[in-house]
Amino acid sequence: MTNEMIYRGRYYNGSRASLVAAAQAAMSDYRFQHVLRVEEMAVRLADRWGVDAELASVAALTHDYAKERSDADFLAKIAEKQLDPDLVNWGNNVWHGIVGAEMVKDELGIQNEDILTAIRQHTTGAPYMTTLSQIIYMADYIEAGRDFPGVEEVRALAFDDLAASVGWQTGHTLAYLIEKRVPVYPGTLLTYNAWSVEK
Numbered sequence: 001m002t003n004e005m006i007y008r009g010r011y012y013n014g015s016r017a018s019l020v021a022a023a024q025a026a027m028s029d030y031r032f033q034h035v036l037r038v039e040e041m042a043v044r045l046a047d048r049w050g051v052d053a054e055l056a057s058v059a060a061l062t063h064d065y066a067k068e069r070s071d072a073d074f075l076a077k078i079a080e081k082q083l084d085p086d087l088v089n090w091g092n093n094v095w096h097g098i099v100g101a102e103m104v105k106d107e108l109g110i111q112n113e114d115i116l117t118a119i120r121q122h123t124t125g126a127p128y129m130t131t132l133s134q135i136i137y138m139a140d141y142i143e144a145g146r147d148f149p150g151v152e153e154v155r156a157l158a159f160d161d162l163a164a165s166v167g168w169q170t171g172h173t174l175a176y177l178i179e180k181r182v183p184v185y186p187g188t189l190l191t192y193n194a195w196s197v198e199k
């Protein structure tokens, strides 16, 4: 497992242990174990793709920080921060990244915009994603506890061609949402058009 050694205080003015504790306090043990596995995968991907491991660790440990918050909490934060008014029409799946990043900023004191943007984009992606954002998006999807048809293939792809793996995930997630007949967030469609279409 990754450890305190990768923390140099460049992106987070505290210890890794304090972020781990904040994550643990904010969620069920089941989800906390997922968060630790996302961190492990994110640090491996960061090493592969030349991204700072501390950046990847902080973003991974905080990516689902808000996932178990109430709808009322999210609606209050949307109003407080004057976020896109259309967000009120969505739900936890969309909110916990886009709105959750504001909670990470305000409650955990993480100011780094690259980290906050990676949290914002971790569920829906975005037409433009930094390498860090791609890493968090992928690490969330392929962490060691995930099991779905093709997981081995897309795990290998993330280490071979990160952008192609983003396209793979987005295409499969969109197909899944359509199959289940649940609403697709417009940002997810923009991600699909940018990353999943054969050029």
Ligand code: GDP
Pocket (backbone or CB within 6 Å): 064, 067, 093, 094, 097, 122, 123, 124, 140, 173, 177, 182, 183, 184, 185, 186, 188
């Ligand atoms: P998790 O937080 O670790 O469970 O993973 P994610 O944050 O990536 O995804 C949370 C949920 O959001 C998953 O069930 C996705 O299928 C779902 N999701 C992803 N994109 C969309 C979207 O555009 N619309 C809706 N309604 N759900 C989505």
Ligand code: FE
Pocket (backbone or CB within 6 Å): 063, 064, 067, 096, 097, 122, 123, 140
């Ligand atoms: Fe999530």
Ligand code: FE
Pocket (backbone or CB within 6 Å): 034, 038, 063, 064, 140
């Ligand atoms: Fe997650």
